[in-house]
Amino acid sequence: MTDVIVTNDLSKTFVVRRKTGVLRRERVEVAAVCGVNVHVAPGEMVGFIGPNGAGKSTTIKMLSGVLQPSGGNARVLGLTPLDDRVKLARRIGVVFGQRSQLWWDLPLADSFSLLRHMYRVSAADHRDTLTWLSDLLELGPLMSVAVRQLSLGQRMRGELAAALLHRPELVFLDEPTIGLDVVSKHAVREALEQLNRDQGTTVILTTHDLKDIERLCERVVIIDHGRVIIDGPLAAVVERLDSTRILVVDLDKVYPAMQLDGVECQRVEGSRQWLGFDGTKRSATDVLGALAAVADVRDISLEEPDIDAIVRRIYAGG
Amino acid sequence: MVEVVVSARLYRRLVGARIRSDFTYRASFFLRVLSAALVTASAYVAIAALISKVGTLGGWGRWPITFLYGMSSSAFRFADAFIGGSIERCSEQVRTGKFDKFLTRPVNVLVSVLGEDFAFRRVGQFIAVVPFAVVALSHLPIHWTLGRVLFIPFMFVGAVGTFSAIFVVSGCLAFWSPNTTEIANAFTYGGATVAEYPVHIMTNWVRVLAVSVVPVGFTVYLPSFVLFDAPNPLGVPLWVSLISPLAAIPFGLLARTVWRYALRHYRSTGS
Numbered sequence: 001m002t003d004v005i006v007t008n009d010l011s012k013t014f015v016v017r018r019k020t021g022v023l024r025r026e027r028v029e030v031a032a033v034c035g036v037n038v039h040v041a042p043g044e045m046v047g048f049i050g051p052n053g054a055g056k057s058t059t060i061k062m063l064s065g066v067l068q069p070s071g072g073n074a075r076v077l078g079l080t081p082l083d084d085r086v087k088l089a090r091r092i093g094v095v096f097g098q099r100s101q102l103w104w105d106l107p108l109a110d111s112f113s114l115l116r117h118m119y120r121v122s123a124a125d126h127r128d129t130l131t132w133l134s135d136l137l138e139l140g141p142l143m144s145v146a147v148r149q150l151s152l153g154q155r156m157r158g159e160l161a162a163a164l165l166h167r168p169e170l171v172f173l174d175e176p177t178i179g180l181d182v183v184s185k186h187a188v189r190e191a192l193e194q195l196n197r198d199q200g201t202t203v204i205l206t207t208h209d210l211k212d213i214e215r216l217c218e219r220v221v222i223i224d225h226g227r228v229i230i231d232g233p234l235a236a237v238v239e240r241l242d243s244t245r246i247l248v249v250d251l252d253k254v255y256p257a258m259q260l261d262g263v264e265c266q267r268v269e270g271s272r273q274w275l276g277f278d279g280t281k282r283s284a285t286d287v288l289g290a291l292a293a294v295a296d297v298r299d300i301s302l303e304e305p306d307i308d309a310i311v312r313r314i315y316a317g318g
Numbered sequence: 319m320v321e322v323v324v325s326a327r328l329y330r331r332l333v334g335a336r337i338r339s340d341f342t343y344r345a346s347f348f349l350r351v352l353s354a355a356l357v358t359a360s361a362y363v364a365i366a367a368l369i370s371k372v373g374t375l376g377g378w379g380r381w382p383i384t385f386l387y388g389m390s391s392s393a394f395r396f397a398d399a400f401i402g403g404s405i406e407r408c409s410e411q412v413r414t415g416k417f418d419k420f421l422t423r424p425v426n427v428l429v430s431v432l433g434e435d436f437a438f439r440r441v442g443q444f445i446a447v448v449p450f451a452v453v454a455l456s457h458l459p460i461h462w463t464l465g466r467v468l469f470i471p472f473m474f475v476g477a478v479g480t481f482s483a484i485f486v487v488s489g490c491l492a493f494w495s496p497n498t499t500e501i502a503n504a505f506t507y508g509g510a511t512v513a514e515y516p517v518h519i520m521t522n523w524v525r526v527l528a529v530s531v532v533p534v535g536f537t538v539y540l541p542s543f544v545l546f547d548a549p550n551p552l553g554v555p556l557w558v559s560l561i562s563p564l565a566a567i568p569f570g571l572l573a574r575t576v577w578r579y580a581l582r583h584y585r586s587t588g589s
Contacts, residue, residue: 014585061586066421068582082582089424101419105339114335117328118425146342 002078004170004202005040005063009072011226012058032058034226035072040204042169045196047217047234048206051315055226056206057096060172063204064094077170090119093163097175100155101162102147108158109143112165119166126165133161136191153184160191171195173205177212189215210311222314229314238310245279246303247287248272252296260290274303325429332433340438351442358395359446362387365514376519377551381457382542383516388450390513390538393477395444401482402506403437405489409499411435412492415587427581460545469544476563477537483566483573484509484532490580509534518551525552536565 012033017025033055040046048056061067063074065081065088074081079088094101102111116126134140137157142150150158156176163171173192177185193216195201207213213220213234220237222230230237250272257265258273262282267274277287284302291297340347365387369380378386408431411417420427420434460466488502513534517525528535540562543550550559 058586061418064422066418067584067586085421086424086426089422092422094422096418099416099418101422103335103339105342106335110335110338114331117331118423118430120324120424 003039004042004044005038005074005076005204007036007038007063007072007074010036010038010059010062010069010074011071012055012062012067013070031226033062036223036226036228038221038228038231040202042202043196043200044219045192045203045217046205047213047220048204048223049208049210049213049220049311050206050223054223056223057174058226059223060174060204060206064092064172065089090166091169093166093168093171095156095159095163095171095173095176097156097159097173097178100147100159102155102158104148105146107144107146108139108150111147111158111162115162115165121166125167129165129167130161133164136194137161137187153180153187156180156184157187157191160188164195167199168201170202171204173203175206175208177207177209185209185211192216222311224314239279243279244276245284247275247277247284248301248303249275249288249291249297250299252298255295258291258294260287260294263287263290271298325426328425329429329433332430333436333438336434336436337438347439351439354439355442355446358391358443359450361391361514362450376516377548378516381454382546384450385454385458386516386538386542387514388447388452388454389474389542390477390510390534391447392444392451393474393537394481394510394513395440395447396474397478397481397485398506399437399440399444401432402485403440404432404435405485406499406502407435407437409489409492409502412584413496413587417584418586421581421584428577458545461547466545469541473538473541473544473563476541476566479563479566480533480537480569481506481510483569484534486573487576490576493580493583493585505532508532513537513539533565533569536562536569 010033011031013029013031016028016030018028020026032053036055036059048059050056058067062069063076063081065085068082076088077091081088101115102108103114112126112130116123121129134143137160139157139161142154142158145154147155147158160173160176163173171192176192177188180188189212192203192205196203196216203216205212205216218233220230220232220234221228222237230240232240246266252271254271255268255273257268258275259265260275262277264276265273266276275287275291288297288300362384365383369375369383373379375383408417408420411420420430423430455470485506488505491498491502509532512520512524512528512532517528517535517539520528525535528539540550540554540559543554543556543559549556
């Protein structure tokens with residue numbers, strides 16, 4: 001099957017006029033996205049992460065037909081985003097977390113009905129889709145409520161439904177969980193997971209919440225300074241960036257910090273010790289074996305690397 | 319053709335949604351409409367005062383001047399209600415990045431902008447100025463023929479078209495630079511004020527502006543010579559007056575080109 005998204009050196013520069021004096025201004029070109037090459041296969045769920053201003057949103061806007069690329073090109077569902085804007089819009093769904101596409105002063109149901117006419121969905125199809133979405137996102141009791149009276153979490157579920165009403169093949173979500181409480185985040189994630197699993201919808205999302213990625217995305221694309229710095233399965237990314245594993249052991253009595261070959265004792269707390277080792281060089285059983293030779297082990301647990309910490313390091317390292 | 323019908327239906331639905339939204343705050347909505355209408359109509363006070371002092375302006379007496387005011391304001395306010403108000407709100411959305419949503423819908427952007435941001439409140443201003451045109455027409459010593467009767471709606475449509483083109487082009491400024499509302503207003507509201515006075519009383523450079531950059535000379539001033547039996551003091555031949563409402567066509571096409579060009583230069587905002 002052909003790829004849903006293919007980009008070739010996709011770039012965007014913005015011209016910014018900077019004040020350099022009272023009246024004098026300088027024209028500066030700022031590269032927001034420079035040479036992004038990404039391929040996305042149908043049914044994939046890809047998470048774009050990166051610090052603020054890294055170019056994630058700009059990339060998504062170029063792919064969804066909002067912004068004209070200044071260099072390179074993109075094909076989305078076989079179309080050129082801004083040139084085939086209307087054709088593409090019919091087949092994709094877009095949620096920009098910070099922008100609403102609902103009618104603020106009208107009941108949620110009115111927004112859905114207006115969108116049905118925009119996307120030219122037949123009344124029967126619309127009814128089916130709406131029933132499905134309303135169950136999935138628990139919108140039933142909210143239908144007659146004016147959008148401005150919805151809570152952020154409720155509104156975001158409404159936004160998600162609005163973007164899915166025409167059953168798009170590909171969905172772009174720019175920070176869909178921003179500012180939501182735990183329960184609402186969970187609902188949004190659940191819905192996206194089901195959508196991808198049951199409908200085979202391709203999902204591209206940007207987020208700052210790595211739980212979104214952990215929970216949803218097999219593949220993560222890390223963008224920084226407008227470039228893709230890492231693109232791969234989440235597990236491999238974590239492996240590549242930080243292969244340190246930590247074995248937490250409860251020993252029979254208090255020991256000084258363990259001195260084992262290739263193992264670094266990171267913390268001692270009473271009879272409990274935190275032993276760090278390189279997962280690519282030694283296995284946990286191996287370490288445990290070495291430990292058993294010098295002490296009696298009561299209980300063990302293995303700590304996975306903290307993805308949050310890893311990404312923090314990437315962002316900081318630039 | 320099918321596309322046009324579908325677009326028209328969608329436009330109607332969007333306008334309906336806008337009116338329902340506006341009616342959520344009914345009392346404040348009607349107060350705003352009423353006060354705006356009063357302010358608009360009160361502009362005539364200045365013109366009436368001027369005429370009562372000087373008698374004529376460039377050879378035009380009270381009723382021709384009132385007609386010029388009434389007719390151009392009616393066309394301008396009509397264009398403002400259906401085009402200008404939406405474009406103004408759209409410029410605001412371009413600045414804030416909310417404009418994104420129009421580009422992700424499978425609908426002609428202008429149809430969704432004009433429908434969704436329809437400024438129903440400005441219809442009141444249109445209604446407030448129409449009587450001036452009607453009363454002036456009944457007082458003018460026009461030798462009525464069928465052609466002249468039919469010319470009035472032709473002239474109105476042309477004037478609405480030209481004013482709309484000015485609205486669209488000035489609104490597009492927002493795609494390049496923020497805070498362009500005042501500049502845009504200088505072209506639109508400024509142009510409308512110029513349209514209320516006979517072009518031949520103005521200095522040369524204003525005359526040139528009035529048929530080029532801000533082509534308000536074509537809206538009512540030039541066409542009105544078709545109704546009057548006097549020759550144009552600037553020596554513009556009658557046939558030019560006859561076809562001047564058609565100026566809306568090239569200016570409209572120009573506006574469409576500018577609009578399309580502007581869409582490609584939309585920069586959105588970071589989120």
